[in-house]
Structure formats: structure tokens, C-alpha cells
Amino acid sequence: MTKIEITDLSKHFIKKNKYIEALQNISLTIKQGEFVCLLGGPSGCGKTTLLRILANLDKPSSGDIVIHQTEKKNPLQSMVFQENGVIPWLTVEENVAFGLKMRHMPQSFIKERTEYYLQKVGLTNFKHLYPKELSGGMKQRVSIGRAFANDPEILLMDEPFAALDEQNKFILQEELLSIWQETKKTVLFITHSIDEALLLSDRILLMSAQPGQIIKDISIEIERPRSIEKVRSDPKMTKIFLDIWNHLQSEVKKSRLLNES
Ligand SMILES: Nc1ncnc2c1ncn2[C@@H]1O[C@H](COP(=O)(O)OP(=O)(O)OP(=O)(O)O)[C@@H](O)[C@H]1O
Numbered sequence: 153m154t155k156i157e158i159t160d161l162s163k164h165f166i167k168k169n170k171y172i173e174a175l176q177n178i179s180l181t182i183k184q185g186e187f188v189c190l191l192g193g194p195s196g197c198g199k200t201t202l203l204r205i206l207a208n209l210d211k212p213s214s215g216d217i218v219i220h221q222t223e224k225k226n227p228l229q230s231m232v233f234q235e236n237g238v239i240p241w242l243t244v245e246e247n248v249a250f251g252l253k254m255r256h257m258p259q260s261f262i263k264e265r266t267e268y269y270l271q272k273v274g275l276t277n278f279k280h281l282y283p284k285e286l287s288g289g290m291k292q293r294v295s296i297g298r299a300f301a302n303d304p305e306i307l308l309m310d311e312p313f314a315a316l317d318e319q320n321k322f323i324l325q326e327e328l329l330s331i332w333q334e335t336k337k338t339v340l341f342i343t344h345s346i347d348e349a350l351l352l353s354d355r356i357l358l359m360s361a362q363p364g365q366i367i368k369d370i371s372i373e374i375e376r377p378r379s380i381e382k383v384r385s386d387p388k389m390t391k392i393f394l395d396i397w398n399h400l401q402s403e404v405k406k407s408r409l410l411n412e413s
Pocket residue numbers: 165166167172174192194195196197198199200201202362
């Protein structure tokens with residue numbers, strides 16, 4: 153079943169009299185339950201713009217987006233940002249419960265769902281703390297817990313682990329996969345890391361240098377559960393890694409030439 157349908161989507165900005173074509177004629181369908189990584193080489197190729205349009209934080213200049221809703225009571229999307237996605241004056245528990253409270257869900261339901269996700273992201277013992285008392289990894293756990301607790305139709309994640317150290321990143325990637333496998337949510341995840349995309353994705357979409365287009369759509373048919381050890385040692389993974397690496401390198405070169413001209 154198709155969950156996200158994007159047709160001929162383009163987006164431009166005008167900044168200081170300069171016309172910036174951020175996205176050009178993107179057409180894409182994503183199935184219910186798919187984990188899709190948007191992998192970009194060159195900076196500024198439009199990944200965040202695409203996610204912001206899907207999150208309804210920005211409008212396309214032309215083209216259409218449809219998110220097929222299965223549960224009328226659910227929000228269409230939840231977003232997890234790279235940093236600063238938690239509300240500083242709320243405790244961990246209140247942050248995770250926030251979306252449910254805003255939707256006036258019954259108290260007992262909020263309590264049960266919040267406790268469940270606190271446990272899933274390993275924060276039960278920290279639920280009364282405030283964000284300033286948490287590490288970066290713990291804050292990202294709060295954001296992930298809140299996003300899933302909200303039970304959205306789709307999850308949008310903009311480099312959620314980019315600011316974390318390697319160890320924390322691996323732990324959080326595995327936790328995310330475990331929650332995703334249980335909930336089977338549709339996820340669109342931005343990353344710059346080929347390893348991360350290989351570990352997480354059913355599909356990897358490669359973006360071109362500006363104007364952003366999808367230049368390659370790769371199905372990752374490696375069985376799950378996956379681990380970072382497997383990503384680094386499996387010859388099939390190595391082959392896909394090199395293929396992606398070569399594509400991204402040429403896009404980065406194109407982008408440099410564009411910026412120098
Ligand atoms: N609000 C805005 N006003 C003007 N230009 C914008 C705006 N938002 C984005 N842009 C421009 O659109 C292009 C795409 O930006 P975007 O942030 O989507 O890229 P990205 O692929 O997410 O980049 P990065 O990999 O560096 O995070 C860039 O040239 C950026 O400067």
C-alpha cells in the first residue's frame with residue numbers, strides 16, 4: 153500500500169534577489185512501513201527542504217504531496233530533528249507525553265503509552281529529569297520516544313544522530329530499528345552516512361547536487377536484523393557502499409564546480 157506519494161514536486165527560494173532552485177521535479181512513492189533513507193552528498197541539495205514540505209512546515213512551489221491516512225485520529229507526521237527537538241521546561245516524561253496531551257487523549261491512555269515508550273528508549277529511570285540534565289544521546293531518545301508515542305502516519309527524521317558520538321550513534325540506531333520493527337511505521341530519514349543508510353534502510357534515495365533530484369533509488373535487500381559489523385563485513389554491502397560512494401563523489405564534484413562558477 154502506498155503511504156507517501158510525491159508528484160512532480162519543485163521548490164525554489166528567492167534570497168537577496170538570487171533564485172535558488174532547491175528541488176526539481178521530484179516524483180516518488182513510498183510504501184506503508186518502508187524505511188527510506190535520503191542520502192545526500194553535496195550540502196544544500198534539498199533534503200531538509202523535502203522533509204520540511206512533507207512535515208507541512210513549508211509549501212512546494214509546484215507539484216503535489218499526498219500522505220495516505222489510515223487512522224483518522226492520528227497526526228499525519230512527527231519530526232525528529234538533529235538537535236534541540238525537546239521542550240526545555242518539560243520533564244522527560246512530559247516531553248514524551250506532549251503530543252498525546254495536545255490531542256486531549258484520555259489520561260490513562262497517555263500514561264500507558266508514555267510509560268511504554270520511556271521503557272523502549274531506556275529512559276524510565278530518568279523520566280523526572282529536565283533536558284538540561286540529559287546528555288545529547290538521551291535528548292535524542294526523548295525526541296524519538298515522543299515521535300513514536302504520538303503514533304503518526306509517517307515519521308520524518310532529519311539527521312537525528314549526526315551530533316552524537318559513534319558509540320551512542322550505534323546504540324540509538326539499534327534502538328530505533330527495534331521500535332520501527334515493532335511499529336512498522338513509514339520512516340523517511342535523512343543522513344550523510346552511507347553506513348547508517350545501509351544499516352537502516354529498505355531503500356536508499358540518492359540526491360543530486362542542486363537543484364535536488366533523486367538520481368538513484370536503491371533497494372537494500374539484505375536480511376534483518378542487521379548490525380554495523382555486518383554492514384562493514386558483508387561483501388554485498390561493500391559493493392553497494394562503493395556504488396553509492398562513487399555516485400556521491402561525482403555529485404560533490406559537480407556541486408563544487410557549480411559553486412566555483
Ligand atoms: N528558507 C530558505 N530561504 C532561502 N533559501 C533556502 C531556504 N531554505 C533552504 N534554502 C536553500 O535551499 C537549498 C537546499 O537547502 P536544504 O537545507 O534543503 O539542503 P540540505 O540537502 O538539507 O543541506 P545539508 O546537507 O547541508 O543539510 C540551499 O541552497 C539552501 O540555501
